[in-house]
Amino acid sequence: xxxxxVLARLVFxxxxxxxxxxxxxxxxxxxxxxxxxxCLAWARLGAALARRRGRQEAVxxxxxxxxxxxIATRLSDLASLEALVIGLSFFAFAAFxxxxxxxLLGQIRGPGPVLAYLLAASLPGLLDLGLPRLVLAWxxxxxxxxxxxxxxxxxxxxxx
Amino acid sequence: MRAPSLPRCPPTILxxxxxxxxxxxxxxxxxxxxxxxxTITGSxxxxxxxxxxxxxxxxxxxxxxxVRGLAWDGSVSVLYREEVEAWTSRLPIRILIDEDxxxxxxxxxxxxxxxxARLSLEDGLQASPAEPGRRRKLExxxxxxxxxxxxxxxxWLDLAPSSPETAARDILARLALARPPLAxxxILAALALGAALAAGRSGKxxxxxxxxxxxxxxxCLVVALGSLALLPxxxxxxxVDLPPPDSLGLVSGRLAAGTGPGPQxxxxxxxxxxxxxxxxxxxxSTPGDSAxxxxxxxxxxxxxxxxxxxxxxxxxxxxxxxxxxxxxGWRLHGHP
Numbered sequence: 001x002x003x004x005x006v007l008a009r010l011v012f013x014x015x016x017x018x019x020x021x022x023x024x025x026x027x028x029x030x031x032x033x034x035x036x037x038x039c040l041a042w043a044r045l046g047a048a049l050a051r052r053r054g055r056q057e058a059v060x061x062x063x064x065x066x067x068x069x070x071i072a073t074r075l076s077d078l079a080s081l082e083a084l085v086i087g088l089s090f091f092a093f094a095a096f097x098x099x100x101x102x103x104l105l106g107q108i109r110g111p112g113p114v115l116a117y118l119l120a121a122s123l124p125g126l127l128d129l130g131l132p133r134l135v136l137a138w139x140x141x142x143x144x145x146x147x148x149x150x151x152x153x154x155x156x157x158x159x160x
Numbered sequence: 161m162r163a164p165s166l167p168r169c170p171p172t173i174l175x176x177x178x179x180x181x182x183x184x185x186x187x188x189x190x191x192x193x194x195x196x197x198x199t200i201t202g203s204x205x206x207x208x209x210x211x212x213x214x215x216x217x218x219x220x221x222x223x224x225x226x227v228r229g230l231a232w233d234g235s236v237s238v239l240y241r242e243e244v245e246a247w248t249s250r251l252p253i254r255i256l257i258d259e260d261x262x263x264x265x266x267x268x269x270x271x272x273x274x275x276x277a278r279l280s281l282e283d284g285l286q287a288s289p290a291e292p293g294r295r296r297k298l299e300x301x302x303x304x305x306x307x308x309x310x311x312x313x314x315x316w317l318d319l320a321p322s323s324p325e326t327a328a329r330d331i332l333a334r335l336a337l338a339r340p341p342l343a344x345x346x347i348l349a350a351l352a353l354g355a356a357l358a359a360g361r362s363g364k365x366x367x368x369x370x371x372x373x374x375x376x377x378x379x380c381l382v383v384a385l386g387s388l389a390l391l392p393x394x395x396x397x398x399x400v401d402l403p404p405p406d407s408l409g410l411v412s413g414r415l416a417a418g419t420g421p422g423p424q425x426x427x428x429x430x431x432x433x434x435x436x437x438x439x440x441x442x443x444x445s446t447p448g449d450s451a452x453x454x455x456x457x458x459x460x461x462x463x464x465x466x467x468x469x470x471x472x473x474x475x476x477x478x479x480x481x482x483x484x485x486x487x488x489g490w491r492l493h494g495h496p
Contacts, residue, residue, distance in 0.1 A: 017349050065381075087384070
């Protein structure tokens with residue numbers, strides 16, 4: 001057993017458990033997109049600090065997703081399945097941002113991409129588009145899926 | 161063969177690109193359609209009261225109906241929603257009118273397209289017929305900061321002599337002291353522990369093959385659904401009937417919990433049958449898709465001062481009350 005890795009992962013996940021314990025549904029709490037954005041940015045930051053990319057970064061993002069969904073659901077009136085749709089759409093969006101960064105940057109270059117990711121990921125929560133949440137979720141999912149397909153195509157062409 | 165190096169760009173350009181990406185969903189929004197004739201009729205709406213209005217459309221109403229309220233500060237809130245499944249030319253609706261509302265905007269789908277209407281409340285609410293004393297009382301009522309009251313509730317509440325506002329704050333603090341959903345949290349804590357142990361095991365060289373990514377994703381989704389399933393998601397309405405105030409305006413006494421007149425799921429009522437005042441503290445939470453019958457919230461003639469907008473859902477058999485978040489407020493008993 002690699003004890004330092006166990007401890008490092010606990011340092012990453014225990015703050016999320018603590019946040020879940022503290023999350024009390026009160027009036028005026030943050031919206032689900034802001035919560036999801038912050039949790040996925042936390043995963044991104046954890047991966048950047050550990051100098052991990054690719055698979056390990058995806059593992060951290062997946063592991064933080066249940067916590068993000070839990071907090072987002074607890075702080076709002078979301079139903080469980082509604083939260084899952086919003087969470088998955090946001091996850092696809094976050095994956096697309098990462099893929100776009102890989103294409104444009106090639107590798108991690110300091111804290112700039114993490115900050116850019118944090119801002120971009122939080123924006124759907126800050127913008128008041130006046131849309132029903134699920135409409136925004138489906139739009140995000142569609143846009144992200146299209147972006148992922150395009151990014152995959154471009155990456156494939158570059159490797160030829 | 162080594163792959164050619166990828167072009168690089170500074171984070172500012174990257175941020176700009178990501179902002180453009182975020183704007184894409186906005187461009188996909190449908191534009192405004194051609195509005196059809198729709199009218200809002202009924203008796204003049206009164207502030208703080210649930211108004212009985214009608215929507216009438218020349219081409220009929222069938223499909224989604226939504227009424228929004230525009231306040232003086234520009235904020236917009238959805239006040240009524242219904243999915244009309246059978247064609248009708250006139251649809252009865254219920255709206256809780258806040259004193260800060262300036263307009264009501266209604267949209268209704270029909271066989272001939274979407275119809276829209278706007279009702280100005282600027283003059284109507286100023287001419288509210290509530291008697292001056294009652295109106296002053298309503299204007300002075302400030303809803304306490306809402307909090308969810310989950311879990312088991314105390315069998316009674318002891319009120320020390322205090323003003324209704326102070327009593328409300330004390331009551332909310334006591335009702336919201338329920339334990340957090342420990343079973344749900346335990347699942348998440350188990351995930352954290354399991355993930356840490358798996359990371360430690362896979363980090364040992366030469367170790368076993370890493371767990372496939374789809375398996376990790378599936379496991380995380382199952383954990384997420386399991387923890388969400390254990391979250392309390394039932395609608396709850398707590399009414400605390402305050403005793404009549406003494407000569408100093410203070411309320412005190414012991415209030416016992418009950419279900420109130422007519423057993424209703426989700427309704428808990430604290431009251432002293434010997435001393436019934438005209439003011440009740442109201443706490444409403446409707447997480448998820450849950451809702452409560454509208455009549456549980458207010459009887460005809462009651463006035464409501466709430467901490468936020470109340471969404472009323474029209475159903476085939478009546479009306480339901482729902483709140484985007486926890487709501488608190490006051491119910492001033494009255495006469496129809």
